Amino acid sequence: MAENTTSAPQILPETDASPSNPSSDPSTEEQNPPVEHATQITEDTDISTLSAAQNLLELTSDVQRPLIAEIAPIDELRAEYENGSPSFVQQINYLQSQGYSSIRRTRGDGDCFYRSVAFAYVENLLHASDPVFAVVAALSTLEATPKLLESVGFERMVFEDFYEVLIELVKNVIAPDVSGSTLTDVALLERFQNPEVYLRMLTSAQIRLDPDNFAPFLFHPELGEPMEIREFCEHFVDAAGKEADHVQMTALSRILRINVDVAYLDGRGSSGQVDFVKFQPEETSGAAASSPISLLYRPGHYDILVGPRRQTAEF
Amino acid sequence: MASISSRRLSKELMEIKNDGCPVGINLVNADDFSTWLFTIEVMGDSLYQNEQFTLQFRFDQQYPISSPAVQFVVTEGRQAPVHPHVYSNGHICASILGNEWSPVLSVIAVCVTLQSMLASCKEKHRPIDNDRYVKHAPENPKKTRFHYDGEFTV
Numbered sequence: 001m002a003e004n005t006t007s008a009p010q011i012l013p014e015t016d017a018s019p020s021n022p023s024s025d026p027s028t029e030e031q032n033p034p035v036e037h038a039t040q041i042t043e044d045t046d047i048s049t050l051s052a053a054q055n056l057l058e059l060t061s062d063v064q065r066p067l068i069a070e071i072a073p074i075d076e077l078r079a080e081y082e083n084g085s086p087s088f089v090q091q092i093n094y095l096q097s098q099g100y101s102s103i104r105r106t107r108g109d110g111d112c113f114y115r116s117v118a119f120a121y122v123e124n125l126l127h128a129s130d131p132v133f134a135v136v137a138a139l140s141t142l143e144a145t146p147k148l149l150e151s152v153g154f155e156r157m158v159f160e161d162f163y164e165v166l167i168e169l170v171k172n173v174i175a176p177d178v179s180g181s182t183l184t185d186v187a188l189l190e191r192f193q194n195p196e197v198y199l200r201m202l203t204s205a206q207i208r209l210d211p212d213n214f215a216p217f218l219f220h221p222e223l224g225e226p227m228e229i230r231e232f233c234e235h236f237v238d239a240a241g242k243e244a245d246h247v248q249m250t251a252l253s254r255i256l257r258i259n260v261d262v263a264y265l266d267g268r269g270s271s272g273q274v275d276f277v278k279f280q281p282e283e284t285s286g287a288a289a290s291s292p293i294s295l296l297y298r299p300g301h302y303d304i305l306v307g308p309r310r311q312t313a314e315f
Numbered sequence: 316m317a318s319i320s321s322r323r324l325s326k327e328l329m330e331i332k333n334d335g336c337p338v339g340i341n342l343v344n345a346d347d348f349s350t351w352l353f354t355i356e357v358m359g360d361s362l363y364q365n366e367q368f369t370l371q372f373r374f375d376q377q378y379p380i381s382s383p384a385v386q387f388v389v390t391e392g393r394q395a396p397v398h399p400h401v402y403s404n405g406h407i408c409a410s411i412l413g414n415e416w417s418p419v420l421s422v423i424a425v426c427v428t429l430q431s432m433l434a435s436c437k438e439k440h441r442p443i444d445n446d447r448y449v450k451h452a453p454e455n456p457k458k459t460r461f462h463y464d465g466e467f468t469v
């Protein structure tokens with residue numbers, strides 16, 4: 001993770017190779033073991049005492065963490081902030097007052113936005129008031145996507161395995177699999193392997209398909225310079241582990257036809273309110289229109305926020 | 316169920332066998348889903364005329380989610396190309412093999428990228444820290460954390 005943040009990604013002409021200038025100091029793991037931090041960060045660490053983004057990542061990117069965790073009361077999150085960060089506590093209280101009483105934590109490795117959306121997408125189908133309608137609508141959207149990916153130049157070979165994994169999960173919400181069972185919350189957690197890969201590809205395809213809408217917003221996240229569509233997608237959408245920003249979130253919500261609400265927990269402001277950024281494509285599919293996917297953003301990391309509609313079903 | 320890597324690699328292999336490799340690239344060995352070998356030559360005008368190199372791909376079970384370990388073979392009389400991003404032990408400093416790896420890339424796409432990296436080379440020399448790196452380099456280049464420098468273009 002660390003090298004991603006310190007190294008400026010390549011900007012090369014389209015037809016060019018993507019080699020990079022080796023610096024005078026490539027280090028090997030043998031030579032340079034990870035730096036020991038002066039203070040040990042543990043589950044009990046008061047997160048508000050750490051500087052925002054990087055430390056949050058350290059705390060959440062551990063490979064021992066599940067990709068997606070069991071649902072947990074938001075009180076657990078509040079407890080992390082109670083010693084010393086009243087503004088975060090106030091914002092968590094606000095979320096709770098709006099009916100957001102639980103979260104699902106995700107592993108913080110740069111794929112957390114895509115992973116969170118993928119999980120919440122299937123989970124929303126599981127808990128839809130009319131699952132058959134919701135699944136049929138989702139399938140009609142998803143089944144149109146392989147053609148879209150091919151139309152922007154992705155080979156079927158590179159995406160079909162990931163596509164099939166997602167389609168199987170969605171179908172299994174209403175149709176029994178080979179073992180005769182339909183999907184449950186528990187089975188979803190167990191079977192949830194790398195669906196973010198296909199969502200990255202969808203995001204990339206949507207940006208490439210709609211240059212008029214996206215081109216004006218494509219900037220290098222560190223250098224701030226405008227980027228060509230293909231270049232932006234290759235470096236900041238297709239590449240594994242690259243975090244999503246507004247452009248990617250807009251694109252994904254459009255191609256999947258889903259509403260995504262992101263609660264920004266930033267500890268700012270004195271009112272204690274939380275700003276929601278809503279990604280609402282014009283076309284939403286079926287039940288997805290009424291049940292947005294809710295995410296909780298803290299600097300550098302996304303978790304799934306469990307909204308009011310779902311409480312009765314969960315507990 | 317077959318692992319994700321063997322499912323994907325069997326498709327890639329079938330495509331190579333059906334459609335062949337791009338000009339200058341030839342499959343030498345793909346007997347299993349752990350190690351593949353290719354020969355690679357640069358076509359047309361370049362600093363590498365009449366040179367042929369051997370590229371080795373090693374895959375783990377998580378391919379294509381995790382990147383393949385790719386390097387030039389430097390045994391049995393084979394040399395790594397003299398190039399500012401290629402160490403004399405065959406290790407390659409290229410962002411697509413590291414932090415910009417994407418599952419949308421394939422083995423052939425990597426070969427073509429490296430072929431074009433060689434084709435566009437302006438001056439044959441080793442990376443400036445070659446000796447020091449080679450002395451301490453891990454056996455598997457994926458264990459090296461290369462620093463990529465965005466200012467460099469070939």
